Amino acid sequence: MDTSKLKPNDPRVKYETKQVRGKTYSYILGEPQGPKVDTIFLIHGWPDMAFGWRCQIPYLMSLGFQVVAPNMVGYAGTDAPQDIKEYSFQSVCADIVALAREFVGEKGQIVLGGHDWGGAIIWRVAYYYPELIKAVFSVCTPLNPINTKRVRLEDIIAAGGLPNFKYQLQLGGPDVQARIQGKDMLRKFFLALFGARGPNGETGFNTSEGVLFDNLDKLRPPMLLDEQELEYYIEQYSLHGPPEMRGPLNWYRTREINSEQEAEYAKTGRPMKYEMPALFISASRDSALPPSMSKGMDAFYTDLTRSEVNASHWALVEAGHEVNRQIAQWLNKALG
Numbered sequence: 001m002d003t004s005k006l007k008p009n010d011p012r013v014k015y016e017t018k019q020v021r022g023k024t025y026s027y028i029l030g031e032p033q034g035p036k037v038d039t040i041f042l043i044h045g046w047p048d049m050a051f052g053w054r055c056q057i058p059y060l061m062s063l064g065f066q067v068v069a070p071n072m073v074g075y076a077g078t079d080a081p082q083d084i085k086e087y088s089f090q091s092v093c094a095d096i097v098a099l100a101r102e103f104v105g106e107k108g109q110i111v112l113g114g115h116d117w118g119g120a121i122i123w124r125v126a127y128y129y130p131e132l133i134k135a136v137f138s139v140c141t142p143l144n145p146i147n148t149k150r151v152r153l154e155d156i157i158a159a160g161g162l163p164n165f166k167y168q169l170q171l172g173g174p175d176v177q178a179r180i181q182g183k184d185m186l187r188k189f190f191l192a193l194f195g196a197r198g199p200n201g202e203t204g205f206n207t208s209e210g211v212l213f214d215n216l217d218k219l220r221p222p223m224l225l226d227e228q229e230l231e232y233y234i235e236q237y238s239l240h241g242p243p244e245m246r247g248p249l250n251w252y253r254t255r256e257i258n259s260e261q262e263a264e265y266a267k268t269g270r271p272m273k274y275e276m277p278a279l280f281i282s283a284s285r286d287s288a289l290p291p292s293m294s295k296g297m298d299a300f301y302t303d304l305t306r307s308e309v310n311a312s313h314w315a316l317v318e319a320g321h322e323v324n325r326q327i328a329q330w331l332n333k334a335l336g
């Protein structure tokens, strides 16, 4: 079977939609050629979409997995509701569970993987719905234990904490939503986010300021996307009318609702202890989620495997073969 990365509109996979908790979810569905080993769900991050797993989907299909990679709420062919509650961790987790039940039934289980925001989400799904999860893995995103403190990100950063999260203040604000509209601006945005540089090495994004609007016109390939992939990102993000970035950016406007909902849940006193096999793959050069952020996470797991790839935030494509090898090696052990 051809395990090369998916191209846009690749005939090796299906593009389907399902109604999930009142929303239309679109997803990539990859079916194995022979008997199905298990079903794997892959949850993308920002600013990404199901296609962000293009290096993993054919490979996992060749191992006999049925692969489901949804476009998450607000992205591509999935609805972008106005209500911010639909973007909260607990709502997104319930969406994933509802979609998973469509594939494995009320008693079945899935293997669940995530990257970036998807990595934050899968740790929550495995905590809230452990009975659904046979094994769980995250690329780049360490565990962020349920945060019962209602500290605002602004205050943490003003006090000198989490400097690598400062860009999130810009992304949650009005500027990027207002200024990144239309195909030309989306093109410049993706050039910035996927590593294009200016003539003197200028970047269009960094984790302390966010999108550097003054540099966007200077950026030129090469970048991590080829021309066809770049066009596909622009086309998929344009499925939502202007402001196209509203859905994806809503993921940066949920801190308050997440901490309210999680503080409420924390009253149950249920400990955050993962009993299922877990894998955490850190990316050595991820400037938003450096490996150092995973300090102390091992204490929450009974069966955690850790590894690292030499890559930036975009490890899934930059180190695709190595990420695939590490997932396969772990799945072999975890699924026995």
Ligand SMILES: O=C(NCCCc1ccccc1)N[C@H]1CC[C@H](OCc2c(F)cccc2F)CC1
Pocket (backbone or CB within 6 Å): 045, 046, 047, 116, 117, 120, 141, 142, 143, 144, 168, 193, 194, 207, 286, 287, 288, 293, 312, 313, 314
């Ligand atoms: O913003 C994100 N991704 C965009 C990266 C853009 C980029 C492109 C190119 C190069 C560098 C960066 N990801 C989120 C994912 C969830 C994270 O929140 C969970 C969390 C905590 F809140 C605290 C501790 C650990 C933890 F995982 C917060 C970053």
